[in-house]
Amino acid sequence: MVKVVCKALNVTKNFGKFRALDDVSLEMYEAEVFGLLGSNGAGKSTITKIMTGLLNADEGKISFFDYELETNYRELKKVFSVVPQEISCYHGFSVKENIRFFGEMYGLKGKELKEKTEFLMQWLSLKKFEDRAAKDLSGGYKRLLNIACSLVNDPLIIFMDEPTVGLDPRMRQLLWQKIKELKDQGKTVCLTTHYLDEAQALCNRVGLLVNGRLVVQGKPNELITKYGGYRILIMKVSKIIETEDAEAIKSSFKDEQTEIIGQTIIISFNQEHSLEKISLLTQWLVGKGYEVQSSTIKEPELEDVFLNLTGERLRS
Ligand SMILES: Nc1ncnc2c1ncn2[C@@H]1O[C@H](COP(=O)(O)OP(=O)(O)OP(=O)(O)O)[C@@H](O)[C@H]1O
Ligand SMILES: [Mg+2]
Structure with a gap:
């Protein structure tokens, strides 16, 4: 039996007269990588922001487990996190300071904060740059730091918006490995990507957004059999x-x-x-x-x- 951990139901969003999302419904399961696919402007970041409470929908609702996001935001904020498409760490802070800062925002302190910071720096190959300012990291390592900062509260559900853009093949492989490890730990990763090879390699299920509408969702192999020609x-x-x-x-x-x-x-x-x-x-x-x-x-x-x-x- 699959366990639904996050659900968007009939979500519609307009920016002025422009309809960015049109009646989007999707579900994410426990311990899976769910791929949100679509061209530039399809609505991937918009639905990600709505599912994580950064943006309000005009219609529809979001729930995590059986709890509605709108009425339980403070409690639910502890179970998910977002790795935004833009780098969101503090440019003047070092790698270590950034992770510690995000940890403190989530209420971590003392030994727990120190151990979590060390663990994340090791796990994401950032330890060698621990004292380097974020602004002086290469683009790829900035992305890894962005991810480290979002994992500091040990979320069950992680939304990653285009995490592999601009990564070289070696760094991309490293991140794929980390995403698989998160899934193996029982976490759910919602991965937004343009790269269909990435989606095919990593995602248990995918949803395809076209002009704000979710045209299909399912397992890659099943979609290939049904629509691949x-x-x-x-x-x-x-x-x-x-x-x-x-x-x-x-x-x-x-x-x-x-x-x-x-x-x-x-x-x-x-x-x-x-x-x-x-x-x-x-x-x-x-x-x-x-x-x-x-x-x-x-x-x-x-x-x-x-x-x-x-x-x-x-x-x-
Ligand atoms: N705040 C806003 N005001 C007006 N239009 C917006 C706003 N945010 C997004 N849009 C528009 O909504 C549409 C969907 O944008 P969104 O960022 O969700 O696309 P995306 O699928 O994430 O694209 P990309 O692959 O380029 O990141 C786009 O046409 C975008 O210009
Ligand atoms: Mg986007």
């Missing part, structure tokens, strides 16, 4: 395919889109049963005297789901 086979054989063989292939794959150009066969398959068909095709070609030189299968990805549902690519 075709699995594409590109096969190259040792000699030009004779016309009658090309006709035979096309007629035995009449339910698929098949193209045969010279030595290359390209078939777009529905995702069911296609591996079996590819194996039969290979055997048939070998029997006809063709040697298979290369065979590539391009599986549909979240990017294809985005493309099929919106007609646009979400480029990283």
Whole structure:
């Protein structure tokens, strides 16, 4: 049984005449990474701010566990935290001072505050810069400090708004690892991202926002099966395919889109049963005297789901 830890119900938000969110409902479960996906301006930061009480909705409500955010903000503030899209730590303070400062704001003191600060600096590879001013950190380490400051109160639910923007591949991997560790500890991470490979690698479920509307939410694999479209086979054989063989292939794959150009066969398959068909095709070609030189299968990805549902690519 999944346990719902945070819920947005029929949330609408207008900025003047512009509708930034339109009837958005979503749920996040215990111990999962939930990905909020969408292009620039889709409404990701707006729904994140509304779910964390930084902005009021015009309509709809937010609840954590069974408690409404609006009427229980002070108590609920202890169970979640936000890593905002903008760097929010104090530029003049050192790494250590920043984490301590945020800890003090959450009421930590003495030994507990010292241990928590040390732990977070170690855990996020910040210890070596503990006395360096935040403004003198590289962009990537500023992001890690931003995260450390938001984790100091040991929240159960963490909203991270585009935490990996501007990180180099090594730093991105480090942060992915940390997000997985948070999930393994039973925490819920709501991750806003433009990177669909990141969402596919990290998220248990995702929600796709398009122009302020949540068009779909679910497990990446289920969305790929349902909306990802075709699995594409590109096969190259040792000699030009004779016309009658090309006709035979096309007629035995009449339910698929098949193209045969010279030595290359390209078939777009529905995702069911296609591996079996590819194996039969290979055997048939070998029997006809063709040697298979290369065979590539391009599986549909979240990017294809985005493309099929919106007609646009979400480029990283
Ligand atoms: N305070 C505001 N006043 C007016 N319009 C706003 C305000 N905040 C956000 N918007 C608009 O609402 C829309 C959604 O903005 P939001 O920041 O939620 O998008 P996003 O999905 O987070 O985009 P990005 O990927 O660029 O961070 C945008 O068109 C934005 O310009
Ligand atoms: Mg944003």
